[in-house]
Amino acid sequence: MHKLLLAVVLLAAAVFGAVPAGAQGTYPSHPVKVVVPQPPGGGFDFVARLLADRMGRQMGQSFVVENKPGSGTLVGTDFVAKAAPDGYTLLTGSVSNLALNPGLYRNLPYDSLRDFEPLGIAVSYSYTLMARKDLPLNSLKEVVAYAKANPRKLTYASAGAGSGQHVLAAALWHLAGVELVHVPYRGAQAAYQDLIGGRVDLFFDLAPTARGQIDAGTVKALAVSGSARNPMHPDLPTITESGVAQLDLESWFGWFAPAKTPPEVLEKLRAGLAKVMAAPDVAEAFRKAGGKPVALGAAETRALVQGDVQRWTRLIREADIRAD
Structure with a gap:
């Protein structure tokens, strides 16, 4: 009888021990x-x-x-x-x-x-498209017009190849039919250093991060990437409103x-x-x-x-x- 009881206990332990910890009704039991x-x-x-x-x-x-x-x-x-x-x-x-x-x-x-x-x-x-503050172009439409007349003369930064900043910008230039030179960085902070320093022309970044630089006057804002205008920058047109491409991200x-x-x-x-x-x-x-x-x-x-x-x-x- 004791052997049978022991076998039942061991079997129950094996069965319940095989159940994932989170499935035992105690989830979450640790961090x-x-x-x-x-x-x-x-x-x-x-x-x-x-x-x-x-x-x-x-x-x-x-x-x-x-x-x-x-x-x-x-x-x-x-x-x-x-x-x-x-x-x-x-x-x-x-x-x-x-x-x-x-x-x-x-x-x-x-x-x-x-x-x-x-x-x-x-x-x-949404993302905000920024330009170095001394770039003599004041809208996305002007940027595209200049790029059409001067292929590969303008540069755009990203936080790295394949980042959201890179993909959005590259898709925009493709749809607008222009060629710009991609300058990838290891993260957004390095890109900002060169944008503020005037060593790169353009940069798309997430609106909250871009806001600090725009408000400080270290960069020039040109457009936002959402399907509607951003309440933080109500005067900035969307990419679609700029008339250069039908695109939002x-x-x-x-x-x-x-x-x-x-x-x-x-x-x-x-x-x-x-x-x-x-x-x-x-x-x-x-x-x-x-x-x-x-x-x-x-x-x-x-x-x-x-x-x-x-x-x-x-x-x-x-x-x-x-x-x-």
Whole structure:
């Protein structure tokens, strides 16, 4: 009888021991890692840290941001794609690492649609096109007219080949039928140094980061990339309004879990994130930073990623934009 009881106990231990920790009803029982695939200080990092702080309060467990930059956004994104699907490693996803990379890399080590489960998208940011302050061109239309008459005379910076700044600019010049010289940098800060110093002519960057330089008068703002004008710069026309091309791009940011994460864990994460995104102070923090709170749920997020992957893969390959 004792042997039979012992066998039953051991069998139960084996069965329950095989269940992922997050599926035992105690999730989260220890800190959750939130991977940011870029260095500290940018849009990825700001969104991740704000959400992590609020999610920690909401879920009663720490959500710890870990920056994993490398090869643009590939290293950190691939790390999460291959992480244990237990709810303890999440990805801060954006248009750049999930929607642009499939077109930029022919041998992408992860699949944006197959390898991740969307939790939700919190905010989107438009980009602002800036020029060095002494550039004798005062609108995007003037830039394109000059570039048509003077091929490859103008230069444009980016935070690296394949970055959102690079793809947006290269797509714009392609659609406008002009040739400019791409000058990639290792991050936005280095690009700003040369733009402010007059060593490069143009630079697209996320509106919140660009705002400080525009307000300080160190650069000249020409246009915004959203489908509508940015409330921070209501006088700046959109790319489409400028009349040089039909193009818009907003960089959205949200959270994603590895595929095959247990449904009950996904449900807890999605419910918690939805409450965080709906909080008025979170929306206000995004607005103050120049963002547009969107608070998209899982189904809406999946549809947005699918649509952007299709749209941008086609445009990137038509324009022959490369990350290397």
